[in-house]
Amino acid sequence: MDHFISTADFREEELDALIDHAGRMKRKIESPSLAGKNLILLFFNPSLRTRTSFEFAMQQLGGNTVTLNTGGDTWKLEDREGVVMDGNAAEHITDAARVLGRYADAIGIRVFAGGESWEIDRKDPVLGAFVREAGVPIINMESSLYHPNQALGDIMTVKEHFGRDVRGLPITITWANHPNPLPMAVADSILLASCRFGLDVRLVRPEGYDLDEGVMDRARKLVKESKGSIRVTDNIKEGFTGSRVIYAKSWGSIRFYGDKAKEKEHRKKLGDWIVDEEKMALTDNGKFMHCLPVRRNVVVTDSVLDGKSSIVYDEAENRLHAQKAVLCRLLEG
């Protein structure tokens, strides 16, 4: 059985097959059916694009969907093993996974990092419990480490704008400022996907904002296979110059993990980490990408986001098509 946890678990041809299938559905030259298939979407955190695009994806494919919000619609879930459950959580994740696996043919899960201990969060315990216990394919709708549906839609968008062969295409993944320490999953995922497809990756972030060492190791391994390249720098000018794609994202620091006050203090010096016209001018007619939601005039200026280099809405739309391809892959046949 397949799961869809990270794009890094799939070969380039497999990802290209998904992207090609997504493109055919987008152009309405293929309309597959998942009639009779049952998908559960389980949200531990809020969502706009992911929720909307997955619900429409499954409806358009003719399948059945149930969406659950933990803590609101349903019970609080315990994720520690072996504990005496005399606290707030009414149900153990193990039991929820086993039961939902009885009702569904696949389960999508969004579960962000808890934000207190990176050593715990980086193991993605809730997602792991579902993979282990549910007995059906699990679709990662964003965990601590990965957001593979975002990355798949992102690469699809890059290929729409630059052609199917993106080997060697310069892409800049740049940290941006933000009032809060955000999850790293999107940054991890566009990094891994870019490395998988052999792009010329520049990872630009200020000191203290390195990504998880395990993710970096995976990225370097992928680069070797794909004959791409990866460079890490804190020099914005170097990172942006000549680039074709600026992929902006804010994320929290592992160094200050769980200490918001200290990170806030550190960030006061980082207000110039915003993507503006001046920085975009350094690029080679670069396209601007962001997963959304985005803080306008903090992460990126209105003029860049609303300008003609911005392809963020194509990127959001492609989530729908890419996810339909993922659902078909996991649920067909």
Next chain:
Amino acid sequence: MDHFISTADFREEELDALIDHAGRMKRKIESPSLAGKNLILLFFNPSLRTRTSFEFAMQQLGGNTVTLNTGGDTWKLEDREGVVMDGNAAEHITDAARVLGRYADAIGIRVFAGGESWEIDRKDPVLGAFVREAGVPIINMESSLYHPNQALGDIMTVKEHFGRDVRGLPITITWANHPNPLPMAVADSILLASCRFGLDVRLVRPEGYDLDEGVMDRARKLVKESKGSIRVTDNIKEGFTGSRVIYAKSWGSIRFYGDKAKEKEHRKKLGDWIVDEEKMALTDNGKFMHCLPVRRNVVVTDSVLDGKSSIVYDEAENRLHAQKAVLCRLLEG
């Protein structure tokens, strides 16, 4: 492209075409299909009838629906333009509108008045942003100013009970007491729809409860076209005597807008603004209408609401049929 923001944007024949279509669907002599069409329902405020009737409407028409609750299911949305988004809102309404417009063929939006400044609220900024940015038809599911789906179902209900030609039919739109200052949209909308169809409108409200001047101007203009009439009074007896329809609704005062304490004080004298048997006896066998939800024994007595003059449940049911007609108009062909 059409939107459905207010019934006042449509000609009488257009509204009658919608009502006639709704009637044919209600009698099950017509069953149109919106298979393959995608509707988003975006709620900034709670709902019972609107949510239920729209979700069923689209399912019965064979289309796809995604329902979103802002602040719960999804992110907080910023609606001011050009701001530096370093506060609580994670996404700008502009971006939400553009993205949702990529997923949907139409978007329904419920967004009540904020309740602090009428000068801001009367511009319906969120609804306006969606009309401007989404690129697909927008359906107003109740804004500061209008609740057109309510008004359409209301007129359909009036016509069911009094015949298709309602020109000159006396209707009383009466303010009623309530613990809280409620939105004006329903009162505005039944007023505008009644004026459009040439009814003999009596608007009865205590001093301090005038409706928005822009709405009143629109109403007077419609009356001229339709050869109806409109009279505003604070005399309950005058307003109820000989009327055929009593349409009760509480709303907040523009004079005390944003000052709940002062309005509460002012309302202490207004406890007799309740629709009871005695007042109904003044009418010419009048029917009682209310959009619901209604505060029993504050807005209307149990005996009137549960009595045989009450047509509030027909009125609620017709929401479903009227909305199906609206969806067909915006999404067919």
Next chain:
Amino acid sequence: MDHFISTADFREEELDALIDHAGRMKRKIESPSLAGKNLILLFFNPSLRTRTSFEFAMQQLGGNTVTLNTGGDTWKLEDREGVVMDGNAAEHITDAARVLGRYADAIGIRVFAGGESWEIDRKDPVLGAFVREAGVPIINMESSLYHPNQALGDIMTVKEHFGRDVRGLPITITWANHPNPLPMAVADSILLASCRFGLDVRLVRPEGYDLDEGVMDRARKLVKESKGSIRVTDNIKEGFTGSRVIYAKSWGSIRFYGDKAKEKEHRKKLGDWIVDEEKMALTDNGKFMHCLPVRRNVVVTDSVLDGKSSIVYDEAENRLHAQKAVLCRLLEG
């Protein structure tokens, strides 16, 4: 018109017809259609299994569903009759029931006991209002007194494991410890269903945890009809020895109803009311059942729940199939 409030309202043959139908749908040898039928699921309390299984049930049957959460998606509802509604509730349950009855062909309702007065709660006022006012079949998705869909799935599960004729089969319904005083509905319902089908019922609970006297009367009456038996004891050893099914459930005490502090104090002595390997060893190769959610290592140990005597996941799955049979019974033809 039929409602589905308690299994005790139905004859054994009727319940067997539902279970047989559920079994045929589970084995996919029958696929009935409820196309064009409209179901509302109204939740006053959270849910995982009930929500998911009802939503999938109706989708798999081809019908339409709207799910509502009161207090979140929709207004607060008043359930006292004749009151002046100047408090927090914006809508009366009577009006909600009448309106929802106009939109739906059946309404499922989950409304737990309020927890302050058992004299009020045991009358299930909200459920009663819907039965009285909605004009369509009402499905009890768990009230103060009953959880009939759970009980139907439970008996289906017992029959899967022990054969269609379960007359005389020893079943132990045992109270278990828990941090909170939980609803009694599940205990009531498995008791009534077991009595209806003529099992040899042992109800094991500590002093102070008797079930509602009305429910006990109903159970004794059913036992007479079915030639089953019922024994109530506080002796765990006696209750477990030789039993074939251990059905564990915690519930709150009627004696301490509304006084959580006092009950908490009383429960301190009851920590050994947990189902563990030692107690299971007393049974005759007994199966372990629980409705879920379950507090691991409080109600039951990990080793029992994860062991091969546990049939809790079959039990959860059968909810889906049993509910499809209930929906067909109420909505077909």
